[in-house]
C-alpha cells in the first residue's frame with residue numbers, strides 16, 4: 001500500500017467513527033449524509049495541502065469530528081465537513097444546496113468568508129465578514145459552533161505556519177473568537193483558544209508561567225486531594241452523592257488575574273480550586289452550607305450565579321474559603337445540567353435529549369437574544385466603522401445586572417450609568433430623563449451602577465427636556481450611544497446639512513465635477529442612496545456634516561456610477577429637453593392626464609405621480625422632467641424635490657391639479673402609525689377606514705422589541721382633505737403616539 005492509501009484508509013475510518021457517534025446521539029437520523037459530504041469534500045479539496053504537508057481533507061474531517069463529539073446534530077456535522085468547499089474550491093452555494101438542501105447550504109455559507117471586493121480596505125473587509133457572520137448566527141446559532149471549532153483546529157495546528165501568520169491569527173482569535181466563545185458560553189473552547197493564543201503571542205511568558213506552575217504541582221495536588229476527601233465525606237454523611245474534582249488550570253486566565261491584581265502566582269486565589277457537581281439545585285445550596293461549616297468563607301468572595309445567571313447562561317455558586325493551614329481555595333458548585341451548559345454553552349442546546357428525538361431548546365434563542373439585539377442595532381448604523389465599534393465594545397466589556405422597580409433585570413456593560421439604564425428601557429425614557437433614584441436615593445447621572453442596584457428613572461414631561469451632549473461621555477453601552485447619536489444627528493440636522501453641503505461642494509470642485517453632473521440623474525442618485533441606506537440627498541448631507549461619511553467617499557462612489565452610465569446617453573438627454581420646450585411653445589391648450597394633472601403649457605405629455613411622495617389631489621405639486629418617462633410629479637415639500645429644485649431648475653416644470661381631479665382616480669397614499677400595542681389597534685384602524693369609506697390596499701403591522709406597534713397602511717385617496725381627516729382620526733385613537741404620511 002502507498003502512503004496515500006494508508007492516509008485514505010485512516011480518513012475513511014475516522015469518518016465512519018464520526019457517523020457512529022452521530023448515530024449513537026441521534027438514533028433516527030440519516031448519517032449517510034456525512035459520508036456523502038466526505039466524498040464531495042475529498043474530491044473537491046483533492047490536491048490541496050495544509051501547511052503541515054498533509055492533504056487538506058484532514059481539516060474538515062477534524063472539524064466534523066469535534067462537532068460530533070460535542071453531540072451536535074447530523075446537519076451540523078455535515079456542514080462542518082463541507083465548511084471550506086465554497087470558500088476554497090469551485091463548488092458554489094447553489095451546488096451545496098442542490099446536493100444537501102437549504103439548511104446545510106446556509107450553515108456552510110455562514111462559515112464562508114466574502115470574496116474580496118474592489119477597493120475595500122482590510123478593515124472594511126474584516127468588518128463586512130463579521131457582519132455577514134453575525135447575520136448568519138442570528139439566523140442559525142449553529143454557525144458560531146462551526147466557526148469556533150474550525151478556528152480551534154486551525155489554532156491547534158498553528159505550529160506549521162510562519163511566525164508572522166501565527167501572530168496575526170492568534171491576535172485575531174483573541175480579538176474576535178474568544179470573546180464570541182465567551183458570549184456563547186462555550187468555556188471549554190474559549191480556554192483552549194486563549195491558552196493557544198497566549199503561547200503564540202507571548203512564548204516567553206507562557207513558558208515561564210508553565211514552569212512556575214509545575215514547580216509546586218505535586219504539593220498543590222496533594223492539598224486539593226485532601227480537601228476533596230474531607231468535603232466528599234461530609235456530603236456523604238448528609239446522605240447524597242456528589243462528583244468532586246480539582247478544577248483544571250488555564251494558563252491564560254491565571255496570567256490575566258496576576259496582571260489585573262498585580263500579584264505573584266502564589267497569591268492568586270483560585271489557583272487552588274475544587275468543583276462539586278450534584279443532581280439538583282437544592283443539593284447545590286446544601287453543599288454550600290457544608291463547605292461554609294467546614295471552612296471560613298472569605299468575605300466578598302461569594303457569588304450566586306444560580307440565582308442570577310450570567311448573560312451567557314453560566315450558572316454555578318462560587319465561594320472562596322480558608323482551608324487548613326490558612327490556604328484559601330475556591331469552590332464551584334453546580335448541577336450536571338449547569339456543568340454541561342458551562343462547558344459547551346450554546347452547543348449544549350443541540351444535544352440529544354432523552355426521548356430519542358432531536359429537539360432544540362426554545363429558551364436558548366431567548367437567552368442569546370443579545371446577538372439579535374446587536375444585529376438590530378447595526379442595521380441603523382450608516383457606516384462599517386460604527387459597526388466595528390459597537391461590536392468590539394459589546395464583546396469586551398463585562399456586565400452588571402440592574403433591576404427595574406418591577407424587578408425586571410437589565411444587563412449592562414460594567415461602568416454603565418443611569419443614562420444607559422434609561423436608554424435600555426426605551427429611547428423615549430432616555431431622551432426625557434432628568435434624574436435617577438438608585439435603591440431609593442437620588443444619584444447623579446454619572447453614578448456607576450452596581451450589580452443588584454434597583455434603579456428608577458425620573459423623567460420630565462416638559463417638551464423642552466432633551467439629552468445633553470455630555471451624556472455621550474457618560475454612557476457605556478453601545479445601545480445608549482447609538483440612540484443618543486441618532487438623536488443628535490436628527491436634532492442638529494439643519495446645521496449638519498449646511499456643513500455637509502459645503503463639504504460636498506468643495507469635494508466636487510476638487511474632483512472636477514458639477515453638482516448637476518453627479519446629483520442630476522435621479523437613477524444614479526437613487527441607486528447610490530439606496531445602497532447607503534439613505535432616504536434623500538439631505539440625509540446624505542446630514543451624515544456628511546455629522547461625520548459619519550466623508551464627502552470624498554460620497555463623491556467618488558457617485559462619480560463611478562456617473563462615469564459608468566454616461567458613456568452613452570448624454571446626447572439623447574439634451575435632445576429630449578429641447579424638444580419638450582419647443583412643444584411647450586407650440587401648444588397652448590392644456591389637457592389633464594389620467595391622474596388629473598395638468599402640465600402647464602403642454603398637453604398629451606407623459607405624466608406620472610412620483611412614488612417617493614405619492615401626491616394626492618390637493619397637495620401642492622411640482623413636475624420634474626425625466627428623460628425616458630416624461631414628467632414625474634412630486635409634492636412640493638418632498639425632500640427629493642427640494643434638492644432637485646435648487647440644482648436643476650431647468651428640469652423643473654409647473655404642474656397643477658385639474659379641476660375635478662379628485663373625481664378622476666384615487667391616488668395611493670402611505671401612512672405610518674406608531675402606537676403602544678393595546679392589542680386592539682388594528683381593529684380600531686380598520687373601523688375608522690371603514691367608517692370613512694376609504695379603500696385600503698395594504699396594511700402591515702409589526703411590533704418593536706419594547707412593545708411598540710408600527711402600522712404601515714396604503715389607502716386610496718381622492719382628495720387631500722380626506723387624507724388629513726383620516727390622519728386626524730387615527731391620531732385620536734387611544735394608544736396612538738404619532739401618525740405620519742411617508743416620503744421615501
Ligand code: MN
Pocket residue numbers: 059083084150
Ligand atoms: Mn476551515
